[in-house]
Amino acid sequence: MTEILCVTHKYPPHIGGMERQSYELIKGLEKYYTVHKIAYEDNENKLLWFQSLKSKIQQKLKEHPGIKLIHLNDGSMGAACLWLQKYTHVPVLVTYHGLDITFPLDLYQHKIISRLTAYDGAICVSDSTRQECLDRGFREESTFTVRNGVDHSIADRSFDARIVDKLKEKQGVDVAGKNVLVTIGRSVKRKGFSWFIKNVMPLLPENVVFLMIGSLKQEMPVAEKVLSSLSSTMHNKIQLMLGVESDSQDILEQLALHPNVHHLGNVPYTDLLDLTAMSDLFVMPNIVVPGDIEGFGLVALEASMCGTFVLASELKGITDAVIDGHNGYLLPSGKAQAWADKIIELFNDKPRLRQLSQQGREYTRTHYSWEIMAEGYREVFDRFM
Known part of the structure:
Protein backbone atom coordinates (compact mmCIF):
# COMPACT_ATOMS: atom_id res chain seq x y z
CA MET A 1 0.00 0.00 0.00
CA THR A 2 1.01 3.63 -0.50
CA GLU A 3 2.88 5.06 2.47
CA ILE A 4 1.88 8.33 4.17
CA LEU A 5 3.03 10.18 7.29
CA CYS A 6 0.59 11.70 9.80
CA VAL A 7 1.88 14.25 12.33
CA THR A 8 -0.27 15.42 15.24
CA HIS A 9 0.09 16.96 18.68
CA LYS A 10 -3.56 16.18 19.52
CA TYR A 11 -3.84 12.50 20.31
CA PRO A 12 -4.99 10.09 23.04
CA PRO A 13 -4.58 9.49 25.91
CA HIS A 14 -5.37 13.22 26.02
CA ILE A 15 -9.13 13.78 25.86
CA GLY A 16 -10.89 16.20 23.53
CA GLY A 17 -12.65 16.56 20.20
CA MET A 18 -9.46 17.15 18.20
CA GLU A 19 -7.73 14.24 19.93
CA ARG A 20 -10.60 11.93 19.05
CA GLN A 21 -10.72 13.21 15.47
CA SER A 22 -6.99 12.68 15.04
CA TYR A 23 -7.13 9.15 16.45
CA GLU A 24 -10.12 8.11 14.35
CA LEU A 25 -8.61 9.65 11.22
CA ILE A 26 -5.34 7.77 11.52
CA LYS A 27 -7.16 4.53 12.34
CA GLY A 28 -9.46 5.01 9.36
CA LEU A 29 -6.64 5.85 6.95
CA GLU A 30 -4.92 2.58 7.81
CA LYS A 31 -7.55 0.85 5.66
CA TYR A 32 -6.19 2.64 2.58
CA TYR A 33 -2.51 3.32 3.28
CA THR A 34 0.51 2.23 5.26
CA VAL A 35 0.38 4.99 7.86
CA HIS A 36 3.47 6.18 9.71
CA LYS A 37 2.64 8.32 12.74
CA ILE A 38 4.33 10.96 14.83
CA ALA A 39 2.08 11.87 17.75
CA TYR A 40 2.55 13.71 21.02
CA GLU A 41 2.04 11.41 23.97
CA ASP A 42 1.81 11.83 27.74
CA ASN A 43 5.37 10.96 28.61
CA GLU A 44 6.93 14.00 26.90
CA ASN A 45 7.15 17.68 27.69
CA LYS A 46 5.16 19.33 24.92
CA LEU A 47 7.64 22.15 24.38
CA LEU A 48 10.47 19.64 24.06
CA TRP A 49 8.32 17.55 21.72
CA PHE A 50 7.86 20.53 19.40
CA GLN A 51 11.57 21.34 19.61
CA SER A 52 12.45 17.81 18.51
CA LEU A 53 9.71 17.59 15.88
CA LYS A 54 11.91 18.51 12.92
CA SER A 55 14.41 15.76 13.69
CA LYS A 56 11.58 13.27 14.29
CA ILE A 57 10.08 14.00 10.86
CA GLN A 58 13.45 13.94 9.12
CA GLN A 59 14.25 10.59 10.72
CA LYS A 60 10.88 9.13 9.74
CA LEU A 61 11.32 10.26 6.12
CA LYS A 62 14.82 8.76 6.07
CA GLU A 63 13.60 5.45 7.47
CA HIS A 64 10.67 5.31 5.03
CA PRO A 65 11.72 6.87 1.69
CA GLY A 66 8.52 5.53 0.11
CA ILE A 67 6.32 8.07 1.94
CA LYS A 68 4.24 9.84 -0.71
CA LEU A 69 2.29 12.38 1.37
CA ILE A 70 2.53 14.15 4.75
CA HIS A 71 -0.55 15.19 6.72
CA LEU A 72 -0.39 17.76 9.55
CA ASN A 73 -3.48 17.66 11.75
CA ASP A 74 -3.97 21.35 12.55
CA GLY A 75 -2.78 24.86 11.81
CA SER A 76 -0.31 24.95 14.68
CA MET A 77 1.36 21.87 13.23
CA GLY A 78 1.43 23.67 9.90
CA ALA A 79 3.11 26.70 11.50
CA ALA A 80 5.64 24.48 13.29
CA CYS A 81 6.55 22.62 10.09
CA LEU A 82 6.91 25.46 7.58
CA TRP A 83 10.45 24.24 6.95
CA LEU A 84 8.93 21.25 5.14
CA GLN A 85 7.99 23.50 2.23
CA LYS A 86 11.65 23.69 1.22
CA TYR A 87 12.88 20.41 2.68
CA THR A 88 10.83 17.89 0.72
CA HIS A 89 8.99 17.53 -2.58
CA VAL A 90 6.44 15.22 -0.94
CA PRO A 91 2.97 16.85 -0.92
CA VAL A 92 2.05 18.30 2.50
CA LEU A 93 -1.60 18.80 3.48
CA VAL A 94 -2.90 20.51 6.63
CA THR A 95 -6.26 20.18 8.39
CA TYR A 96 -7.82 23.36 9.82
CA HIS A 97 -10.38 23.34 12.64
CA GLY A 98 -11.39 27.00 13.05
CA LEU A 99 -9.41 28.95 15.63
CA ASP A 100 -6.16 27.85 13.99
CA ILE A 101 -7.21 30.06 11.06
CA THR A 102 -9.07 32.91 12.79
CA PHE A 103 -6.69 33.42 15.75
CA PRO A 104 -6.66 37.24 16.00
CA LEU A 105 -2.95 37.94 16.46
CA ASP A 106 -1.61 40.35 13.85
CA LEU A 107 1.67 38.47 13.47
CA TYR A 108 -0.19 35.21 12.90
CA GLN A 109 -2.71 36.68 10.46
CA HIS A 110 -0.25 38.75 8.43
CA LYS A 111 2.90 36.64 8.53
CA ILE A 112 2.07 33.01 9.31
CA ILE A 113 -1.21 32.55 7.41
CA SER A 114 0.33 33.72 4.14
CA ARG A 115 2.95 30.98 4.52
CA LEU A 116 0.36 28.34 5.40
CA THR A 117 -1.27 29.01 2.03
CA ALA A 118 1.89 27.71 0.36
CA TYR A 119 1.25 24.13 1.47
CA ASP A 120 -0.01 21.80 -1.24
CA GLY A 121 -3.51 21.49 0.18
CA ALA A 122 -5.87 22.37 3.02
CA ILE A 123 -8.63 20.23 4.51
CA CYS A 124 -11.26 22.04 6.59
CA VAL A 125 -13.66 20.47 9.10
CA SER A 126 -16.56 22.67 7.98
CA ASP A 127 -17.64 24.88 5.10
CA SER A 128 -17.35 27.84 7.46
CA THR A 129 -13.69 27.08 8.17
CA ARG A 130 -13.07 26.59 4.45
CA GLN A 131 -14.50 30.03 3.75
CA GLU A 132 -12.24 31.53 6.43
CA CYS A 133 -9.30 29.94 4.61
CA LEU A 134 -10.41 31.22 1.21
CA ASP A 135 -10.87 34.72 2.64
CA ARG A 136 -7.20 34.60 3.67
CA GLY A 137 -5.84 33.65 0.27
CA PHE A 138 -5.95 29.86 0.20
CA ARG A 139 -6.39 28.42 -3.29
CA GLU A 140 -9.95 27.33 -3.97
CA GLU A 141 -8.91 24.33 -6.07
CA SER A 142 -6.78 22.86 -3.27
CA THR A 143 -8.92 23.75 -0.24
CA PHE A 144 -11.47 21.09 0.71
CA THR A 145 -14.14 20.38 3.31
CA VAL A 146 -14.23 17.01 5.05
CA ARG A 147 -16.56 17.02 8.03
CA ASN A 148 -15.76 15.21 11.24
CA GLY A 149 -17.50 11.96 12.09
CA VAL A 150 -19.01 10.44 15.20
CA ASP A 151 -18.82 7.08 16.94
CA HIS A 152 -21.89 5.00 16.02
Missing part, protein backbone atom coordinates in the same frame (compact mmCIF):
# COMPACT_ATOMS: atom_id res chain seq x y z
CA SER A 153 -21.39 2.67 18.97
CA ILE A 154 -22.72 5.47 21.19
CA ALA A 155 -26.19 4.79 19.83
CA ASP A 156 -25.93 1.05 20.40
CA ARG A 157 -24.84 1.09 24.06
CA SER A 158 -27.37 0.45 26.82
CA PHE A 159 -28.41 3.49 28.84
CA ASP A 160 -27.78 2.99 32.55
CA ALA A 161 -30.79 4.45 34.37
CA ARG A 162 -28.86 4.32 37.64
CA ILE A 163 -27.18 7.56 36.56
CA VAL A 164 -30.10 9.45 38.15
CA ASP A 165 -29.36 7.96 41.56
CA LYS A 166 -25.61 8.35 41.06
CA LEU A 167 -26.11 12.03 40.23
CA LYS A 168 -28.04 12.54 43.45
CA GLU A 169 -25.61 10.56 45.60
CA LYS A 170 -22.33 11.92 44.24
CA GLN A 171 -23.28 15.43 43.13
CA GLY A 172 -26.31 16.17 45.30
CA VAL A 173 -28.39 16.94 42.22
CA ASP A 174 -31.95 15.60 42.10
CA VAL A 175 -33.44 15.55 38.59
CA ALA A 176 -36.40 13.27 39.34
CA GLY A 177 -39.53 14.73 37.77
CA LYS A 178 -37.56 17.62 36.22
CA ASN A 179 -37.03 18.75 32.64
CA VAL A 180 -33.29 18.45 32.08
CA LEU A 181 -31.00 20.49 29.83
CA VAL A 182 -27.38 19.43 29.42
CA THR A 183 -24.28 20.87 27.78
CA ILE A 184 -20.66 19.78 27.47
CA GLY A 185 -17.50 21.77 26.96
CA ARG A 186 -14.68 23.89 28.31
CA SER A 187 -15.58 27.11 30.09
CA VAL A 188 -14.63 29.50 27.30
CA LYS A 189 -16.62 32.57 26.31
CA ARG A 190 -17.64 31.40 22.84
CA LYS A 191 -19.55 28.45 24.33
CA GLY A 192 -22.07 30.92 25.78
CA PHE A 193 -22.53 29.09 29.07
CA SER A 194 -22.64 32.07 31.44
CA TRP A 195 -24.77 33.96 28.90
CA PHE A 196 -27.28 31.10 28.88
CA ILE A 197 -27.49 30.90 32.67
CA LYS A 198 -27.88 34.64 33.05
CA ASN A 199 -30.29 35.33 30.21
CA VAL A 200 -32.22 32.15 29.37
CA MET A 201 -32.62 30.27 32.65
CA PRO A 202 -34.67 33.07 34.32
CA LEU A 203 -37.18 32.77 31.46
CA LEU A 204 -37.75 29.04 32.01
CA PRO A 205 -40.09 27.29 34.47
CA GLU A 206 -38.73 26.30 37.88
CA ASN A 207 -38.83 22.59 37.01
CA VAL A 208 -36.05 23.02 34.40
CA VAL A 209 -32.58 21.89 35.51
CA PHE A 210 -29.43 22.79 33.60
CA LEU A 211 -26.45 20.41 33.88
CA MET A 212 -22.99 21.45 32.70
CA ILE A 213 -20.18 18.96 32.09
CA GLY A 214 -16.54 19.86 31.56
CA SER A 215 -13.63 21.59 33.20
CA LEU A 216 -14.23 24.60 35.46
CA LYS A 217 -11.51 26.42 37.38
CA GLN A 218 -12.76 27.19 40.88
CA GLU A 219 -10.18 29.92 41.34
CA MET A 220 -8.60 32.31 38.88
CA PRO A 221 -5.19 30.88 37.90
CA VAL A 222 -2.12 33.01 38.56
CA ALA A 223 -1.53 33.40 34.82
CA GLU A 224 -5.08 34.68 34.36
CA LYS A 225 -4.61 37.22 37.15
CA VAL A 226 -1.53 38.52 35.37
CA LEU A 227 -3.38 38.66 32.06
CA SER A 228 -6.22 40.64 33.64
CA SER A 229 -3.84 43.57 34.08
CA LEU A 230 -3.37 43.85 30.31
CA SER A 231 -5.58 45.77 27.92
CA SER A 232 -8.81 43.93 27.10
CA THR A 233 -7.74 43.40 23.47
CA MET A 234 -4.38 41.85 24.34
CA HIS A 235 -5.95 39.96 27.25
CA ASN A 236 -8.48 38.29 24.94
CA LYS A 237 -5.85 37.36 22.34
CA ILE A 238 -3.57 35.72 24.88
CA GLN A 239 -6.54 33.89 26.42
CA LEU A 240 -7.33 32.40 23.02
CA MET A 241 -3.71 31.43 22.41
CA LEU A 242 -3.36 29.72 25.79
CA GLY A 243 -6.82 28.15 25.79
CA VAL A 244 -7.69 29.87 29.09
CA GLU A 245 -11.11 29.05 30.56
CA SER A 246 -12.27 32.60 29.96
CA ASP A 247 -15.84 32.04 31.15
CA SER A 248 -15.06 30.33 34.46
CA GLN A 249 -15.45 33.30 36.78
CA ASP A 250 -18.74 34.42 35.21
CA ILE A 251 -20.07 30.86 35.41
CA LEU A 252 -19.15 30.60 39.09
CA GLU A 253 -20.93 33.89 39.80
CA GLN A 254 -24.05 32.71 37.98
CA LEU A 255 -24.04 29.32 39.72
CA ALA A 256 -24.37 31.10 43.05
CA LEU A 257 -27.50 32.88 41.79
CA HIS A 258 -29.31 29.99 40.08
CA PRO A 259 -30.11 26.90 42.21
CA ASN A 260 -31.37 24.96 39.18
CA VAL A 261 -27.98 25.15 37.44
CA HIS A 262 -25.28 22.61 38.33
CA HIS A 263 -21.73 22.29 37.05
CA LEU A 264 -20.64 18.67 37.38
CA GLY A 265 -17.02 19.16 36.34
CA ASN A 266 -15.27 16.41 34.40
CA VAL A 267 -16.98 13.03 34.69
CA PRO A 268 -16.09 9.53 33.41
CA TYR A 269 -16.95 9.10 29.74
CA THR A 270 -19.61 6.46 30.39
CA ASP A 271 -21.29 8.78 32.92
CA LEU A 272 -21.11 11.60 30.39
CA LEU A 273 -22.97 9.49 27.84
CA ASP A 274 -25.57 8.38 30.40
CA LEU A 275 -26.12 11.96 31.60
CA THR A 276 -26.60 13.08 28.02
CA ALA A 277 -28.98 10.23 27.21
CA MET A 278 -30.94 10.89 30.41
CA SER A 279 -31.43 14.59 29.56
CA ASP A 280 -34.33 15.94 27.55
CA LEU A 281 -32.38 18.47 25.47
CA PHE A 282 -28.75 19.18 24.64
CA VAL A 283 -27.96 22.89 24.31
CA MET A 284 -25.05 24.52 22.51
CA PRO A 285 -25.71 28.26 23.10
CA ASN A 286 -22.56 29.69 21.48
CA ILE A 287 -22.15 33.45 21.26
CA VAL A 288 -20.04 35.62 18.98
CA VAL A 289 -16.50 36.22 20.25
CA PRO A 290 -14.24 38.09 17.79
CA GLY A 291 -11.46 35.86 16.49
CA ASP A 292 -12.82 32.71 18.15
CA ILE A 293 -15.13 30.35 16.28
CA GLU A 294 -16.55 26.89 16.77
CA GLY A 295 -14.99 25.05 13.86
CA PHE A 296 -17.47 22.17 14.05
CA GLY A 297 -19.84 20.72 16.65
CA LEU A 298 -18.72 17.22 17.55
CA VAL A 299 -20.39 17.26 20.97
CA ALA A 300 -23.70 17.94 19.25
CA LEU A 301 -23.28 14.84 17.08
CA GLU A 302 -22.44 12.73 20.12
CA ALA A 303 -25.51 14.06 21.94
CA SER A 304 -27.64 13.22 18.92
CA MET A 305 -26.26 9.67 18.90
CA CYS A 306 -27.27 9.43 22.57
CA GLY A 307 -30.84 10.10 21.43
CA THR A 308 -30.97 13.65 22.81
CA PHE A 309 -32.30 16.39 20.58
CA VAL A 310 -30.03 19.39 20.07
CA LEU A 311 -30.62 23.13 20.22
CA ALA A 312 -27.65 25.10 18.92
CA SER A 313 -26.69 28.61 17.91
CA GLU A 314 -26.76 29.24 14.18
CA LEU A 315 -23.08 30.13 14.00
CA LYS A 316 -20.16 29.18 11.77
CA GLY A 317 -19.07 25.54 11.86
CA ILE A 318 -21.90 24.45 14.16
CA THR A 319 -24.19 24.49 11.14
CA ASP A 320 -22.11 21.71 9.55
CA ALA A 321 -22.95 19.41 12.47
CA VAL A 322 -26.47 20.49 13.44
CA ILE A 323 -28.77 20.44 10.43
CA ASP A 324 -31.87 22.46 11.22
CA GLY A 325 -34.98 20.31 11.46
CA HIS A 326 -33.07 17.04 11.10
CA ASN A 327 -30.82 16.39 14.10
CA GLY A 328 -31.56 19.61 15.94
CA TYR A 329 -32.84 23.15 15.69
CA LEU A 330 -30.64 26.16 14.98
CA LEU A 331 -31.51 29.26 17.00
CA PRO A 332 -30.32 32.88 16.76
CA SER A 333 -27.22 33.45 18.84
CA GLY A 334 -27.68 35.80 21.79
CA LYS A 335 -31.50 35.91 21.51
CA ALA A 336 -32.62 34.72 24.94
CA GLN A 337 -36.38 34.84 24.32
CA ALA A 338 -36.08 32.72 21.17
CA TRP A 339 -34.15 30.09 23.13
CA ALA A 340 -36.60 30.11 26.02
CA ASP A 341 -39.61 29.90 23.71
CA LYS A 342 -38.24 26.88 21.84
CA ILE A 343 -37.26 25.05 25.03
CA ILE A 344 -40.71 25.60 26.57
CA GLU A 345 -42.40 24.57 23.32
CA LEU A 346 -40.53 21.26 23.23
CA PHE A 347 -40.98 20.53 26.93
CA ASN A 348 -44.72 21.09 26.55
CA ASP A 349 -44.93 18.37 23.89
CA LYS A 350 -42.84 15.43 25.09
CA PRO A 351 -44.20 12.93 22.50
CA ARG A 352 -43.03 15.24 19.71
CA LEU A 353 -39.68 15.75 21.45
CA ARG A 354 -39.15 12.00 21.70
CA GLN A 355 -39.96 11.63 18.01
CA LEU A 356 -37.55 14.42 17.08
CA SER A 357 -34.83 12.83 19.20
CA GLN A 358 -35.22 9.46 17.48
CA GLN A 359 -35.28 11.06 14.03
CA GLY A 360 -32.23 13.11 14.91
CA ARG A 361 -30.25 10.05 15.95
CA GLU A 362 -31.05 8.23 12.71
CA TYR A 363 -30.15 11.30 10.62
CA THR A 364 -26.81 11.64 12.39
CA ARG A 365 -26.11 7.91 12.05
CA THR A 366 -26.77 8.08 8.31
CA HIS A 367 -24.84 11.25 7.50
CA TYR A 368 -21.87 11.24 9.91
CA SER A 369 -19.33 8.57 10.74
CA TRP A 370 -15.58 8.22 11.18
CA GLU A 371 -15.62 5.93 8.15
CA ILE A 372 -17.22 8.63 5.99
CA MET A 373 -14.61 11.10 7.25
CA ALA A 374 -11.68 8.78 6.50
CA GLU A 375 -13.06 8.11 3.01
CA GLY A 376 -13.26 11.89 2.46
CA TYR A 377 -9.60 12.27 3.40
CA ARG A 378 -8.66 9.38 1.11
CA GLU A 379 -10.38 11.08 -1.82
CA VAL A 380 -8.45 14.29 -1.15
CA PHE A 381 -5.11 12.55 -0.54
CA ASP A 382 -5.36 10.57 -3.79
CA ARG A 383 -5.60 13.84 -5.74
CA PHE A 384 -2.04 14.62 -4.69
CA MET A 385 -0.38 11.24 -5.23
